[in-house]
Amino acid sequence: MISGMEVVFLLLVLLGQCCYAAYNTNASVVAGKLNVHLVAHSHDDVGWIKTADEYYDTVKGILDSVLASLQENPDRKFVEVEQAFFSRWWNEQNSSIQGVVRRLVKSGQLEFANGGWCMHDEAATHYADMIDQTTLGHRFLKQEFDVVPRIGWQIDPFGHSAVQAYLLGTELGFDGLFFARIDYQDRLRRTQDKNLEFVWEGSNTLKSDNQLFTSVFLRHYKPPKGFNYEGSGGIIMQSFSYVQDDPSKGATNIEERVEAFVNAAKVYANATQTNHVMWTMGDDFKYYRSAEWYTEMDKLIHYVNKDGRVNALYSTPSIYLDAKHAADQVWNVTKNDFFPYADNKDSFWTGYYTSRTVLKGYVRALSGYLQAARQLEALTGKRDHPNTDNLWRALSVVQHHDGVSGTERQKVADDYARLLAIAASEAEKSMNLAASCLAAGVSPSDCLRKNVSSDAVQCPHLDISFCPSSENITSDKPLVVTAYNPLGWAREEYIQIPVSSNALIVTDATGKAVDSQLAPISDATKKLRKLHAELDIGVIPEDETLYSLVFKAVVPPLGFSSYLVKPSKPNENGKWFGSAGNSRVYEANITDSSTEYFWYTGQVGGQNSGAYIFRPADNNPTPVTSSAWLAVEGPLYKARRRQVSPWIYEEHRLYNGETHNELEITVGPIPLDDGVGKEVIVKVKANTTSNSKFYTDSNGRDFLERVRSKQVTQPVAGNYYPVNLGIYINDNQTDLSLLVDRASGASSTNDGEVELMLHRRLMADDERGVSEALDEQVRRMVYVNSGPVKEASRWRRLKGQRIYSPLQLFFSTPSGQNVPKQFSMVKSGYALPDNVALLTIQELEDKSILVRLAHLFEAGEDDTLSKPANVQLKQLFWHWEIQGVNELSLSTNQDKSSMKRRMEWKVAEKSEGGAKRGARIDQKSLLVELGPMEIRTLQLTVKPKNVVTLI
Numbered sequence: 045m046i047s048g049m050e051v052v053f054l055l056l057v058l059l060g061q062c063c064y065a066a067y068n069t070n071a072s073v074v075a076g077k078l079n080v081h082l083v084a085h086s087h088d089d090v091g092w093i094k095t096a097d098e099y100y101d102t103v104k105g106i107l108d109s110v111l112a113s114l115q116e117n118p119d120r121k122f123v124e125v126e127q128a129f130f131s132r133w134w135n136e137q138n139s140s141i142q143g144v145v146r147r148l149v150k151s152g153q154l155e156f157a158n159g160g161w162c163m164h165d166e167a168a169t170h171y172a173d174m175i176d177q178t179t180l181g182h183r184f185l186k187q188e189f190d191v192v193p194r195i196g197w198q199i200d201p202f203g204h205s206a207v208q209a210y211l212l213g214t215e216l217g218f219d220g221l222f223f224a225r226i227d228y229q230d231r232l233r234r235t236q237d238k239n240l241e242f243v244w245e246g247s248n249t250l251k252s253d254n255q256l257f258t259s260v261f262l263r264h265y266k267p268p269k270g271f272n273y274e275g276s277g278g279i280i281m282q283s284f285s286y287v288q289d290d291p292s293k294g295a296t297n298i299e300e301r302v303e304a305f306v307n308a309a310k311v312y313a314n315a316t317q318t319n320h321v322m323w324t325m326g327d328d329f330k331y332y333r334s335a336e337w338y339t340e341m342d343k344l345i346h347y348v349n350k351d352g353r354v355n356a357l358y359s360t361p362s363i364y365l366d367a368k369h370a371a372d373q374v375w376n377v378t379k380n381d382f383f384p385y386a387d388n389k390d391s392f393w394t395g396y397y398t399s400r401t402v403l404k405g406y407v408r409a410l411s412g413y414l415q416a417a418r419q420l421e422a423l424t425g426k427r428d429h430p431n432t433d434n435l436w437r438a439l440s441v442v443q444h445h446d447g448v449s450g451t452e453r454q455k456v457a458d459d460y461a462r463l464l465a466i467a468a469s470e471a472e473k474s475m476n477l478a479a480s481c482l483a484a485g486v487s488p489s490d491c492l493r494k495n496v497s498s499d500a501v502q503c504p505h506l507d508i509s510f511c512p513s514s515e516n517i518t519s520d521k522p523l524v525v526t527a528y529n530p531l532g533w534a535r536e537e538y539i540q541i542p543v544s545s546n547a548l549i550v551t552d553a554t555g556k557a558v559d560s561q562l563a564p565i566s567d568a569t570k571k572l573r574k575l576h577a578e579l580d581i582g583v584i585p586e587d588e589t590l591y592s593l594v595f596k597a598v599v600p601p602l603g604f605s606s607y608l609v610k611p612s613k614p615n616e617n618g619k620w621f622g623s624a625g626n627s628r629v630y631e632a633n634i635t636d637s638s639t640e641y642f643w644y645t646g647q648v649g650g651q652n653s654g655a656y657i658f659r660p661a662d663n664n665p666t667p668v669t670s671s672a673w674l675a676v677e678g679p680l681y682k683a684r685r686r687q688v689s690p691w692i693y694e695e696h697r698l699y700n701g702e703t704h705n706e707l708e709i710t711v712g713p714i715p716l717d718d719g720v721g722k723e724v725i726v727k728v729k730a731n732t733t734s735n736s737k738f739y740t741d742s743n744g745r746d747f748l749e750r751v752r753s754k755q756v757t758q759p760v761a762g763n764y765y766p767v768n769l770g771i772y773i774n775d776n777q778t779d780l781s782l783l784v785d786r787a788s789g790a791s792s793t794n795d796g797e798v799e800l801m802l803h804r805r806l807m808a809d810d811e812r813g814v815s816e817a818l819d820e821q822v823r824r825m826v827y828v829n830s831g832p833v834k835e836a837s838r839w840r841r842l843k844g845q846r847i848y849s850p851l852q853l854f855f856s857t858p859s860g861q862n863v864p865k866q867f868s869m870v871k872s873g874y875a876l877p878d879n880v881a882l883l884t885i886q887e888l889e890d891k892s893i894l895v896r897l898a899h900l901f902e903a904g905e906d907d908t909l910s911k912p913a914n915v916q917l918k919q920l921f922w923h924w925e926i927q928g929v930n931e932l933s934l935s936t937n938q939d940k941s942s943m944k945r946r947m948e949w950k951v952a953e954k955s956e957g958g959a960k961r962g963a964r965i966d967q968k969s970l971l972v973e974l975g976p977m978e979i980r981t982l983q984l985t986v987k988p989k990n991v992v993t994l995i
């Protein structure tokens with residue numbers, strides 16, 4: 045029995061089917077005609093004004109709606125991008141819907157572009173994180189659909205990096221890259237010259253061996269004017285022009301809409317080469333009512349093709365790319381990168397390089413932490429819980445271009461931090477278990493099987509000198525400090541922990557005393573500790589006298605060393621200065637300073653300075669006056685500290701045996717009571733004639749030459765660049781390098797000096813969507829080295845790795861007087877070559893081990909270290925019997941050997957070929973060769989040797 049309602053419904057369905065069928069939408073590419081590729085897409089930010097979880101409700105609706113529309117007409121297509129959303133939706137579907145989706149993917153109706161967990165930012169991201177978040181998405185797509193994405197779809201990030209083009213482009217196996225935002229003047233020139241599409245050569249090392257076809261959209265990622273649907277006012281309120289082809293409803297407008305379509309197509313055709321143009325049919329969070337888009341596109345394709353002047357078709361980026369390739373056109377070559385990005389003469393998007401510097405610092409610290417946690421997890425066996433997978437996911441989400449970029453609302457930044465903290469605490473548990481097993485000499489298989497209890501803990505708040513474990517050392521309760529070294533090189537490094545006693549002694553595992561320095565902590569540290577312990581941990585630390593204990597740890601590669609800290613007699617540990625421990629603290633008469641602090645006034649009025657945009661009201665920054673220095677001298681380091689202003693403190697530290705200065709800078713809370721937003725910078729000078737040139741890194745990897753331009757409309761903001769590793773200047777003799785602990789904006793506004801933006805607190809919003817002024821406070825580290833230019837690169841690269849992968853400290857109480865001995869995964873006497881870093885050691889689902897090795901030097905960067913390097917896997921992973929090695933693509937979704945050949949593009953200027961890459965890996969010798977800047981991704985089948993050697 046069919047009810048009345050059901051009859052109506054059935055009729056509607058039948059009518060619907062009859063009407064869709066009435067439109068002929070099955071057009072494909074037509075040779076000799078202008079082809080308009082209609083690419084249906086939705087840009088779904090993984091957090092921005094709302095949190096990713098809040099947005100998911102909308103995205104769920106979008107995917108449900110698109111699924112229905114695609115099933116209604118097999119010609120319709122859709123591009124899906126962010127796997128953080130898609131995988132979640134996928135996991136909520138029943139098997140019959142999953143079957144439908146699989147068919148849509150197979151038929152090409154549903155195409156995945158980018159395929160990473162999010163659409164990552166390109167300025168404030170580290171390449172290790174970009175690889176990780178892409179790998180997470182690519183592995184999901186490979187496992188569920190056997191799909192390997194071939195299109196880079198970075199349509200919203202605010203500038204584009206060289207590393208994106210070559211590393212996260214061709215090295216992933218992508219055939220093309222699409223994006224929207226480039227400098228407004230560059231866009232104008234390229235539009236006039238029909239040069240919005242080109243071949244991008246992003247690597248100065250791999251050169252023409254690594255080129256990527258790149259397409260910049262003519263009109264952001266929206267459709268042409270008049271072809272945008274589903275506006276925010278709802279369907280009834282919109283003024284968009286729909287095709288009205290039903291005479292019973294009044295006058296029709298078919299001719300008018302076809303005319304508008306053909307005219308718009310001609311505008312696009314005038315801006316690009318070949319007879320193919322792409323219209324991005326979508327916008328932010330569109331396709332919730334996907335029928336609106338598809339019904340209109342059905343009609344447009346039908347009537348435009350009936351008209352016949354141009355050919356309209358449902359398309360995808362890969363169909364479009366193949367058509368471009370088949371056209372056999374000669375393309376211009378573009379080198380370097382697309383920073384900075386300005387959308388008009390006053391609006392340089394160079395503020396976000398520094399915005400939300402606290403979040404940026406947290407993300408960078410957890411990035412190195414995840415790599416270390418994965419190593420220990422792989423070594424001792426990965427558990428179902430706790431493990432590091434949630435930290436992988438949380439870090440992948442925050443790489444989003446409104447995540448680590450700092451361009452999200454405060455509550456969204458807080459939500460990212462909350463998810464990171466929960467995931468980090470799970471990874472911490474996994475690490476503590478692994479460390480306890482290793483320290484107790486429990487073999488990996490036993491570590492998994494046995495219910496090992498962990499007595500080792502970490503102190504995640506060492507950055508604010510808060511660590512309950514180290515602050516209560518007594519003779520009954522001495523402290524074991526275990527330092528794990530995630531690098532493939534042996535390491536001698538100074539460890540600093542807060543303690544409450546001014547008389548302590550440190551011994552190594554053999555009982556031998558180790559030099560240490562005890563000094564009172566600074567007032568700035570006390571203030572910071574009190575404030576953040578209360579705010580972040582909810583603990584009010586006692587206002588006790590506190591010292592910092594510093595000693596040098598000597599740690600083998602991929603291994604640990606332990607030290608015992610116990611009370612001593614006052615003069616047992618070097619010269620005794622009473623309440624100052626074994627350090628002399630005095631007011632120093634220092635007049636010169638290598639560091640100077642300033643702030644730019646954030647513009648309010650016209651284009652404001654805000655989360656995205658840096659616009660100083662005056663290009664001459666206001667200097668910050670400073671107070672006298674306090675000097676600290678002891679057996680291991682010399683320091684000087686001062687209060688630069690009531691809200692800026694600095695400490696310079698020079699350790700014995702090191703050439704560089706460590707700068708600990710505390711900024712905040714930046715006062716706004718004078719009604720002035722402040723963008724705080726530090727300037728560092730050196731005796732070098734840098735000749736308008738300076739160098740900044742691309743996502744922590746390659747260094748790019750920058751030439752200061754006086755022509756630019758904003759002479760300061762327009763000469764700012766993002767740094768993730770550092771910035772340097774030099775002449776033939778002398779180099780000045782600054783390395784950073786997090787993403788920042790930097791420049792060299794005068795010869796012989798570099799400036800780094802430390803923090804921003806502003807009065808106004810810059811009207812790019814976030815609608816809030818920035819309001820945070822921070823402590824951060826800067827590493828400064830000045831010396832001969834020939835040695836500079838070595839320092840930058842090696843120190844850079846130490847900053848990214850710090851020693852991980854574990855604290856425990858000794859059982860009896862036993863201190864765990866040294867342990868190393870690496871065969872005694874072996875270490876990675878200086879020019880190779882271990883990027884990844886990770887246990888995969890099938891228990892195989894994923895390893896990424898990265899050559900750290902560019903071609904020609906260093907006389908010796910730019911040469912090819914060899915790694916002996918058997919020596920490096922001494923604790924595994926390696927049964928086989930398979931080389932994979934960077935995101936692990938393809939076998940390297942079966943990767944299809946890269947698409948070759950004809951280019952106008954032939955440039956030279958790149959540096960030689962490493963040879964194929966011999967399965968017997970297991971020797972891995974790496975050419976300059978090469979990253980090799982390996983999957984190792986291993987059998988644990990079941991022995992943990994304590995050396």
Ligand SMILES: [Zn+2]
Binds near residue numbers: 087089200201445446
């Ligand atoms: Zn976006």
